[in-house]
Amino acid sequence: MPAIVSFTIGMIILSQSTSGALLLVAAAFMGLGHGILVPAYQTIAMNAVSPERRGIAAATYFMLFDVGYGLGSYFLGVVSNSTGYRIMFxxxxxxxxxxxxxxRFIISSKKNNETVSVH
Structure with missing residues (x-):
């Protein structure tokens, strides 16, 4: 969760940035968040499947990751074209x-289900 918060703070700083120094601060927050999130989400994907299906899980994770970047770039480009970069960020x-x-909701419900199924 702290990595998501770090990334979000970086996006907010980026949206309000008016100088190179603020861009670097935003990049630091976003880089920290992104650098933690990508391997963490991949680990979650790997742990969600049996060992013999980890190759499929990794391929699916990275395929959806790339699709998200592609679609997100397109749609946010449309948004930035009509509203500007500040609003887009x-x-x-x-x-x-x-x-x-x-x-958070998914993780909480999964923990509750595991607790119920154990007892």
Whole structure:
């Protein structure tokens, strides 16, 4: 969760950036968050399947990762064209925050289900 928050803070700083120094600060927050999130999500994908299906899980993870970058770039490009970069980066920060809420909900419900099934 701290990595998602770091990435979101970086997006917000980027949306309000008016200098090169702020761009570097935004890059530091975003880089820290992204650098933790990508391997963490891949680990979650690997742990969600049996060992013999990890190759398929890795391929699916990276395929969807790339599709997300491609579609996100296209749609956010459309958004930036009509609203500007500041709004686009704020929308991106909102998307990241929304994903954090969804992620937290999924993890919490999974932990509750595991606890119920054990007892």
């Amino acid at each position: 704020m929308i991106s920060a909102g998307i990241v925050l929304f994903s954090a809420i969804v992620f």
